[in-house]
Amino acid sequence: MPETTQSTTPNHSLIEGDNLHALTVLNYTHAGTIDVIYIDPPYNTGNKDFKYNDRFIDREDGYRHSKWLSFMEKRLRLAKNLLKDSGVIFISIDDNEQAQLKLLCDEIFGEENFVANVSVINNLKGRSDEKYIATAHESLLIYKKTNFETLGLPAPEDYIEEYKLTDALGKYRLLGLRKRGDNSLREDRPNLFYPIYYNISTNQWSLDKENFRDPIEIIPKLSDGSEGNWRWGKDTLLKRKDEIVIQKVKKRNEYDVFQKDYLHKSNDELKRVKPKSFWTGTEFSSDAGTKSLKEVISDVNFRSPKPIGLIKCCLSQASQKSAKVLDFFAGSGTTLHAVMALNAEDGGSRECILVTNNENNICEEVTYERNKRVIQGYPNAKGEPVAGLSGNNLRYYQTGYVGREKTLANKRALMALATEMLCLKEGVYEEENLQGMGEITGLGVRVFQENSKAFMVVYDEEAIDQAVEIIQSALSSFEKIKVYVFATGSYPYTDDFEEVLDRIELCALPDAIYRAYQRLLPKEDKNTIV
Template structure:
């Protein structure tokens, strides 16, 4: 348990300074003790700067015309720091499912589990989230947004933190109805108080006035087996929906009795009027289960789904039961509790992003967001790219996240022995690495040499063309990228690229921040030239100041 401050030996000047610092931090009533135990991964960056190192053997390469996705293994604070250079104002949507801080071994701070009796558990969690949300905000486009899954343990604190970072007018709260009627009864988790059947999605915008969410097709996310036609209705497959508001509550305007075909009487409040019920009944849109003896339900036909705006409640998007069963089907096991269902993430992607969006999840965990993007691209005609960041706690990246994405892309045999076709597309796998932060010529050279993967990620260019001494060249369908480690070889580089028919982005090593434009005046119409590592160091100086 964290110790409390002992103010008895503080001087008057120190007390005044401490109070001033606390007052300076007060916004929206949210104050936490972030200096008591600073996060070690943040302090590490005072001595070491993060870079990326590709794990070549885990690359998945299929169709060059399909998107190339990114998986980064490492602490997400370090990954987000790298992305602040490679993807500033480039991300359309971020979805994260952070630890809920329940005190039940779900949140580690400085490599130690935060227990429920820790009197500073909220401060540690808020510091942890604050460090990452501020980095994430700089990645979003002006039309971008972030969705954060959370439950009651930290929802009020997280909402206030988000209002402080994004502004009160740019924060909304959705409710996710985690009970899915198609999956059967939810476990009764409360004996005497409240049975929890909801979680939250706190949504933050860079500028809410820039946002116009897409409509989505209602019922798209239901599985094929949810649609049936047991009575051979000529209108095709249907599923049944609830029209009962339950037996409890005072009788209202829609309180009446319905008699089933077998004679059972059901008297209660209904979601439709008696007149509406009669119209639906006469149109064969009312269904009685249990061979005509059950509570009446409405028939919803598959071919009558419609485009609707997302309400404040996410429903009909399955639950963590489905999420876990899907992982078991793909990998044969799942030792992680409460993975989100892809139906929820697909809904979020559909309503909030354009077809060519970049989707980031920096608490990627079991890889649900990546799976959802792949599924959406395949069946929703999208061309989205994902960036997943996850640590290696309990081998979750190498044993769960990567194998899941690999199987979904390449295809797999499910638990029933059936061959499931892969969704295709490509993946690059990186690990975070470090170079010394001390500002020396040697360290600048080290940073430049180890920044090639970062430059490829920044330009979305991964196909290797050639390496000739201090020159490395890559390409994609639209452009080339050249990295030059020795300024004296500029004439040689110009000779190599003279016949290239696409635009060329050139990065040249410089101990200063030299402008090399004059060296390329004769081909200025097809090149963009920048010096490194100065641009990278500027970003890191802002973050790690």
């Protein structure tokens, strides 16, 4: 259900269904393509927040933790397959399962890929119903796939206030060039210990003592007088010589070496800082989550929606502006709301996939309705109009089933129902209107095209000749076209497409889908998900 018709705007997707089934579909359409996953799974509090085999699990259940871990393991293993190597997953959790989840994630993602366990202060006053200590935080577990690097966060006001010096390049502060903390002794990094020579009268420095008469020799020394090392090697020092400042430290009565640390980068972008292991602020509070949801749907009754600020903080440090984002415990739809808000702020084109079931009509009446209003505009709680974030497309999908037995009838049924899944896979949604070719498309060919990308679905092998004709005529301007063709096996009728083979990439369906699912679904499952 597109909410705009602009082909250049981000395409967001909402999938209604069991998230285990949806993750299986996404493993065919999006394996290795997701940049950021954020999830807020059930916390297993025993207060009817977690179902296992269609039954709520209470605190007295002796297998409470085991059932929750089994539930999460299946989903996290599928989720890992979806991440790029540079991808990252954020998981909100509280103390009911945080320890168990940490061990599970160590097993699935690898202990070496643990990034952080962030304490998010979401109730500064603390919860008065706690027996011993008033809990004021939740945890945010972060794991990378393999080579994730944080982009940092925009510098906060108190950090900016440290930049009190100015030159032609802008505001800066002075940072000591001497290494501090671990590996700061001379013997730790001998190549980073070397003298720098300074001429007071000319305010010049050099690595060569012979360049000056009676220069001051400056070496990296720790506060106890022992020899340390610099943060930079000689090559870096010379390359960045314009950043070096040498001045006298009055309380030590000696000269030392400093680096100009600028507030803005060369492209005038504000400096970003490394996130800390605890996040605090009104934007992370539970009240902020409830307020932002009720601002859009005033009469909604939804327990503990996540605040937009939390998701934006995750995305801001973890994703490029064109990132693909997934939330398969979508709940009230905060993640998509946050993605669209962040895009509006920084000009990004991030795309988001949400997955949730429709228990108590949550998907239709909360998740979808909220984000539809955010796109189209809505009256806030005071009745004032709020402009929509109209540069977005939102499409609503539902998972369905086809018998897994590979009969011809099942294969044709799967092929007929797979079109939306293929659109999702290719990221192309607009169907081409092939005027004058109704008799051809009526035989079982559909073409989808957006901008410079196109793909074709051939639903019946008898329509291959007509498909070739369309490729040669209506699609002649495209260099490469993906063609999905119905076949009873893995052979995609390569010989029949011989005339256009240099311009197409063939894929036999539903065989490719069967093979993808075969690696994921248990053998006893009798259905194929579409």
